Amino acid sequence: MLFRTDTVRRSVTMEGLGSLADLGVKLVAGYRSVVLGAGAVVAVWLARKIITTKKKQKLRREWDSVGQDVVLLHQFLRGKYCPNLSPFALKVETFLRLANIKYEVDSKSPYGPKGKCPWITINGEDVADSEFVLDNLTQRFNINLESHLSTQQVASLEAVRILADEHLFWCVITWRYWLDRCVIFLTTQDLGLFFNTFMPVFMVPGIKHRAKEQGIGIHSPEEIYQICKKDCATLAGVLGDNDFFGGEKPSRADCAVFGQLAQLMWNAPGTHYEALLTNVFPCLASYCLRMKDTEITRFNLTNTALL
Ligand SMILES: N[C@@H](CCC(=O)N[C@@H](CS)C(=O)NCC(=O)O)C(=O)O
Numbered sequence: 001m002l003f004r005t006d007t008v009r010r011s012v013t014m015e016g017l018g019s020l021a022d023l024g025v026k027l028v029a030g031y032r033s034v035v036l037g038a039g040a041v042v043a044v045w046l047a048r049k050i051i052t053t054k055k056k057q058k059l060r061r062e063w064d065s066v067g068q069d070v071v072l073l074h075q076f077l078r079g080k081y082c083p084n085l086s087p088f089a090l091k092v093e094t095f096l097r098l099a100n101i102k103y104e105v106d107s108k109s110p111y112g113p114k115g116k117c118p119w120i121t122i123n124g125e126d127v128a129d130s131e132f133v134l135d136n137l138t139q140r141f142n143i144n145l146e147s148h149l150s151t152q153q154v155a156s157l158e159a160v161r162i163l164a165d166e167h168l169f170w171c172v173i174t175w176r177y178w179l180d181r182c183v184i185f186l187t188t189q190d191l192g193l194f195f196n197t198f199m200p201v202f203m204v205p206g207i208k209h210r211a212k213e214q215g216i217g218i219h220s221p222e223e224i225y226q227i228c229k230k231d232c233a234t235l236a237g238v239l240g241d242n243d244f245f246g247g248e249k250p251s252r253a254d255c256a257v258f259g260q261l262a263q264l265m266w267n268a269p270g271t272h273y274e275a276l277l278t279n280v281f282p283c284l285a286s287y288c289l290r291m292k293d294t295e296i297t298r299f300n301l302t303n304t305a306l307l
């Protein structure tokens with residue numbers, strides 16, 4: 001009995017061992033390919049990490065090379081007729097000129113730590129969002145573009161600034177990228193074949209989606225134009241007989257308003273949006289020319305018909 005049982009047990013064990021060994025081989029093979037695969041993924045990930053870190057370090061060295069207290073303004077490439085397609089970038093650049101702050105421009109990294117354009121680097125530190133940039137530089141360099149204004153005037157101008165940055169802006173981009181499908185806009189830039197071909201492909205649905213989420217996009221094209229016209233009427237009303245929104249001198253709010261109006265004035269040639277300034281509210285067209293002449297022509301912007 002004992003013997004028999006032993007044989008049975010032994011044969012069972014041998015069979016078991018055989019298939020276990022098979023399984024083992026398979027497992028090891030499987031395990032090895034998993035390890036190799038994972039190793040390859042980690043190696044690629046590490047290599048990419050090292051390359052991007054090196055690139056970032058190189059960029060950082062370039063950015064820091066502008067020198068102490070010099071602003072490096074990161075923004076899009078210059079346009080043909082207007083210094084920048086981004087109203088917020090033009091706002092910051094106008095401010096830098098008005099406040100006489102030394103700056104250089106970088107167009108290689110237009111998107112900053114918050115994923116938006118513009119942003120700045122100064123003394124190794126980054127500041128993102130045009131309004132935070134103006135706040136930061138105002139404090140840092142003790143700038144006061146409002147010394148001729150009362151507290152109440154400054155507060156009213158902040159309301160005007162918000163109209164431009166947060167309301168008129170939506171009319172401009174909804175028309176430019178969605179309603180007009182980038183057509184007129186692309187004639188004002190030198191973006192090359194790739195962007196000329198593919199910009200509408202991602203911008204038309206992208207801005208349509210955002211405009212609908214924001215709220216302006218639920219209206220008809222004619223209604224959006226009327227909203228824009230009302231914004232312009234309001235701005236013309238606030239400007240009145242003054243040369244600038246800040247009265248006899250440009251103030252901080254002028255930088256923002258000019259940044260937005262310049263998009264209609266120079267980046268919408270031949271359209272009813274341009275006509276809002278050139279025909280409907282000519283005081284706004286004169287205002288744009290005045291801002292350009294006083295603060296932009298003074299400086300040498302290359303590759304721009306604004307000069
Ligand atoms: N509040 C921001 C707005 C900046 C902004 O919207 N920039 C646009 C260009 S005009 C941008 O970078 N858009 C890219 C995106 O949103 O993906 C500021 O004042 O700087």
Ligand SMILES: *[C@@H]1O[C@H](CO)[C@@H](O)[C@H](O)[C@H]1NC(C)=O
Pocket residue numbers: 125126127135136139140
């Ligand atoms: C400007 O921003 C930088 C970076 O965030 C910050 O370190 C610095 O304190 C700010 N300066 C002022 C005056 O706000």
Ligand SMILES: *[C@@H]1O[C@H](CO)[C@@H](O)[C@H](O)[C@H]1NC(C)=O
Pocket residue numbers: 298299300
């Ligand atoms: C602009 O260029 C002119 C002539 O090239 C030069 O005289 C002037 O100093 C420059 N202005 C600035 C602000 O760089």
